[in-house]
Structures are given as C-alpha cells and as structure tokens.
Amino acid sequence: MAKNVIDEPSEDIVANSRLDRAGRRGPFGRIGLFLKQVVNELKKVVTPTRKELFSYTGVVLAFVVIMMALVSGFDFVFGLAVGYVFGDGPTTT
Template sequence: MARKVIDEPSEDVVANAKRDRAAKRNPFSRIALFIRQVFAELKKVVTPTRRELISFTAVVLVFVVIMMAIVAGLDWISGLIVVYLFGQPGV
C-alpha cells in the first residue's frame, strides 16, 4: 500500500522529538511538557456545526435501532430452535 505524504512526519517534528527525548527532565518539567502538548492538541479539535451534530446523532440512533432489531431477531430465532430441540417447557 502506498504511503501518503501526510502520513510521514515532518523533519522538525522528528528533530523536536529527538531533542526532547535526549534531554533529561525532572518530573515536574515532564508534567508541564505533557500539559503543553495536551493544550496544543486541544487547539486542533474542530467542533461540529449544529447540522453536523444532528446528522451524526441521527446516524448513530439509526445504527443502534438496526443492531437492536438484528439482535432481537437472532434471539427470537434461537428461542425457536431451542423450543424445537428440547420441546415446550413444563410439558
């Protein structure tokens, strides 16, 4: 499978990672670095619009209803098979 250019990290990211790894840090600076990285990642988050949110919610609800119907159908079929194999309970 061909790799995309997006999948490859840029040189400055690799250089920063190597420099950070090489530097021995005390626990407090490592925690501060982690928090800075968390905030940097949170700035990249894109909030969906109202229309997208409603659309995503509808897709999830439809999927859940379909899965419930499949599980209920399999449960009903397996119940019929059990009654056929072992007979009516209490008879």
C-alpha cells in the first residue's frame, strides 16, 4: 500500500513546532539546548592533517610577508611625497 503524503508533517510544521518548544523552555533548558547544539557542531569539525596544516601555515605566512612589503612600500613612498610637499625633501635622521 502506498504511503499517504498528507499524513506526514511538512518541514515547516516540524520547524515551527521546535521553535515553539524552544520558546517555552526555561533559562536552564535554553542553556542546555545551546550546549547540546555546540557539541553537535563540534562533532562536524574536520581537523586538517599535518601536511595540510603546514601548507596552510605557509600560505598565511607568505601572504603576511607580501602584505608587510606592500604596506612598507606605500609608507616609504607616501613619506617621501609628504616630505617634498610639506618640507625640504626627504627627512634624514
């Protein structure tokens, strides 16, 4: 015999029911629900392998070095420009 689709609750009804039950919980029940959801999310986390970790670290370090060089270059150029515009050329200390 075929299942009757009308007998099954839709996803919207189930979601609304869960929201209603969550709204009726006390403060400790909400904290417990939150901690339960945190644990469930942490179970989904995939830790990288050692090789992936070194690869990711290398990429981040290379990006930081490139950005430091870029910002240092801009700082030097703008410093020279400000020295010429507002002073007597580049300042030497």
